[in-house]
Amino acid sequence: MSRLIIVSNRLPFSIDKKEDQPFLRQSSGGLVSALVSYFENTGSSVSKFKEHIWIGSVDFSPQDWEQVEHQSKTSDFSVEPIFIEDEIYDLYYNGFSNSILWPLFHYFPSLAEFNESYYEAYIQVNFKFAEKILSIAKDDDVIWVHDYQLMLLPQILRKKNTELTIGYFLHIPFPSYEIFRLLSTSWKSNLLKGILGADLIGFHTHDYVRHFIQSSKMILKVDEQYNNIQYQGRHIKADLFPLGVNYKKFNSAGLDEDVITLREGIRDKMPGTKIIFSVDRLDYSKGLMNRLQGFEYFLDQYPEWIERVVFIFNLVPSRDGIPAYMEGKSSIEEKVSEINGRLATLNWQPIIYRYNHLSFQELAALYQSADVAFITPLRDGMNLVAKEFVASRANQDGVLILSELAGAASELGEAVMVNPTDTKEVATAIDTALKMPLSEQKSRMEPMQKRLQQYDVVRWVKDFLDQLENIKKEQANQQVKMLDDKSLVNIIKQFESAEKRCILLDYDGTLSAFTKNPAHAQPSDEVINLLKNLTSDKKNEVVIISGRDPDTLNQWLGHLPVHLVGEHGGFIRIKNTTTWEKQSATGPEWKDQIRPILELFVARCTGSLVEEKKNTLTWHYRNTHPDLGFIRSRELLNNLSHLTANTPLQVIDGNKVLEIRLQGIDKGITALKMVKLLDPDFIICLGDDTTDEDMFKALDDIAITIKIGTAGTAAQYSIPSQLDVMPLLQQFTSKEINQPGHIPHMQQD
Known part of the structure; x- marks a missing residue:
């Protein structure tokens, strides 16, 4: 049996101290939750892997690790830490990853700070990861690389060992070509080549898949059909795998005594009050200021809700080392103070603002206490908060207000959808959600829950790994004998x-x-x-x-x-x-019927051309836009196939050409x-x-x-x-x- 090697920027642990004694605290997050749930639900008796290994960087020293290493040995997986110098890590993580890739991929190009030293550190760290992986990996191991911090890694590994099985998953949006092309020529080319070192490339949504393929076509000139990519002699697949949540855990959380106590405490403090709730990492992509403005406009337009609704607005600390985040935090806190100062009464405060981490029990209690979840990012790869809220509603009540720009929107279509930049629409949606009858709440909640239950975190992991196994089989079947x-x-x-x-x-x-x-x-x-x-x-x-x-x-x-x-x-x-x-003795008369059709497609597809020879007519589309050229070629092929049926002509579908010639x-x-x-x-x-x-x-x-x-x-x-x-x-x-x-x-x- 092979081993599964998980690779992410960070290990799923950090070190805390209790009474001056260091101990490992498991991190939160969608990936950690997904993989831990998968490990727990597929024990050694049923797992297709004999061992699970997690490789990632750490925020502590080798000396600290020596004190807590014994705590990392679990029955589910072992860990391999990577120690990176603080200065290099800062340039790689706060620099290239989060001051260039993150804003650009979330459609905030004006916030990107293009700096060559960031990229050099990014390369250095990706090679450091590769060195660690190659020191322990065997040919039959399965390596699963995660997220935007490690986009170069698959190709580095591929060059060192062509036999490796490599999967790559991007947890943030992949932007449109018009945004991605803003990167320098070498950066964007190398990032795409890096990802294409994988055998299977996963994204949350179909849009992200198409954006990646379009950029690969435009920049690297890859060939692709139906998400199957041919590049440098390799067959690669890109596909969507929407990350789910641990449905059972959230749906049954209401039975936990700690959750019950917390939930009752929240409700006791706000009797007769509707509760709107949101929780997000502090990030400009989350649309936090737009959300506050929408809530403020709602109270102004619907004053009957004064003293009848409370917005619990929880931010989770994130990336304190990046100035843009701290500036955003200050602006948000000023806006909260402004709204509360203007609209609060002696008995009521419209927004309860918290800036801290939440335990699972606290989060579950808030999910179950709220009447409305208010999730309105400006751009989000998936957004698991929306899914967790839906999964938590065991009674199938409650309303989800969701941004149409969140990746989760494609799966949670029964939510009340809004454009987070449309303040009036947001305000109307809040009023609609608060007034929604219980019967409608249930009719919306039920299909969303069914969907999340069917495709939960365990299914997500299994689906990706199964597809990775399938693509390796396809590669083996399609493999040609190279001349050695x-x-x-x-x-x-x-x-x-x-x-x-x-x-x-x-x-x-x-x-x-x-x-x-x-x-x-x-x-x-x-x-x-x-x-x-x-x-x-x-x-x-x-x-x-x-x-x-x-x-x-x-x-x-x-x-x-x-x-x-x-x-x-x-x-x-x-x-x-x-x-x-x-x-052939046949004359050229047939060309007069075919030529006008080819010329029509030249007019419809910029860059294409018709070449006429004595015995053939050829439509070339090598110099067209890759997507448009392929679409027009399929249209033309279909037209010509019908036109030449029962004639002595044949249509040849060649390499960026369609050729019409005589049969035989x-x-x-x-x-x-x-x-x-x-x-x-x-x-x-x-x-x-x-x-x-x-x-x-x-x-x-x-x-x-x-x-x-x-x-x-x-x-x-x-x-x-x-x-x-x-x-x-x-x-x-x-x-x-x-x-x-x-x-x-x-x-x-």
Whole structure:
């Protein structure tokens, strides 16, 4: 059995002192609650892991740790602390993590403090985490990395050990591309690459998934379909896993004697009064000032509630080391004082303000005492307070007022939804909530509770880990055989012993890299020299089998002693001749029907273009916006499929292209025709595109076939990228063959 290694910024403990004796206090928070609940509910007898290990930084010294280490040994998990210098940690945590990433990802770009020293510390700490993990991790371990402080970590681990199983979960929003692109070029690129080192990437909502994928497409040019991402030869999945709460714990908390005592105490102090309650960490993303303004406006517009309602406003201390937070605290306290000073009476105070931590019992008592939970963040990754309130209402009464900008809004649609910046709407919502009949309260609460009960914290953990296991199986099933040194040596030996060889080569994406303008992809001097070297050996027959039109192939390669195949087999020119043989007698009339449709889609998709050849029409969308290009390509493919049904035409869905051509003409048919003509005893074939798969399938039993790139293929081997083509082909020139065992360097990045 494997081990589960949890990695988060902090361990789930801090050190407190009682009578000068240090002791470990378990931290609160959604992740801690989720994992501890999972460990408790999946004991060793049913767990798929033989051990749980938690790795994180700590806010105490190694000397303090020695005194309390024995207290950390639980039956649920063991811990591995990481000790970081205070100065570096401050730059990494208060700096890059919480003065750049946090405000930016929560749509407060004006609060971001861009500082290169912050990023340098962020890199340093992520490497320090990697060092600790790699010192204990085994190949079959499952590593689950959490949150925005460790975005670089998955890729660091992946580069050190490609066999690791790595999951990554982001607990805050992933912003839209327009916000994410505000990061410097290298920062945003490296952060995305870091996350993409994972096998499975989790987010709270579908919006966050799409934002991440869009940024990855725009910045790293990844390929993606239905949340499945292809990047650097790896199959990665991004998906939503909304974090739940410990439903049973909160729902049954009302039976706890301490909770009962606290709840009755709250109610005894406020007889006949409606209670509105909120609890938040002190943070500008929580919309605290907007909430106070909304409550104040409510009292002004609905004066009948004076002395009949109390707002218990609890803030939990957070990030005291960041000036913006302390300034926010002062502003909030001034606003509370202003409202209380203006509206309070001798017998009543509208807001009861508290700035402290709450125990579970205190929190549960407040959840159960309140008539209304008032949760209105300006932006929130999830917001578990809203879910905890719903779970706590065992009698299915109470009303939740929830910001539509909270991640939880997608699951708690029966709440009274508000835009926290709309003061009038907030005030109306409070009045509606306070007046809501019990029957309506229950009709709203019941479906929300059912949803939370079905997808609680244990289900969240299990769902993510199950999906991580599934994606590893999918990777194994899709894995292609990479051309290794041993296989290459064997191929070279076959090549050397052959008397007549046929070398079939695609052009675009194989001999030449893709360019924004197809006309700019003419062969380099290196390619020309390579082809000259290959054809200087009389045993070699080189066939360039391309989608290019005959005129372009003549211009670029016509002076070389190679066989040329244009338009995927539509035209053939035998070497040392000037005549092109057309492979179909059908005329070009069909183009007049197809061309206007392609031109319409050019107008609808900026950056796309139509390329017309003698036997084909091609719609290119490589230079379009990734999302729009893909959407338009699916629309066009659907239109063309219907239009060409029961005709001699076929539509080829290629690499950022859609090509329309006559049936019965493809690279596979043409490759077999050339092999029959040349009658070689050694055949090797290289290509990168969907159209090259026809060759790989046709030649499977008689040739060595090699795919450029790591997508699924019918080829026998793959090499990572187009950059590896020239070093590979150099092995088959007369100069290199005299150096047996010379293996090219394969590009890995």
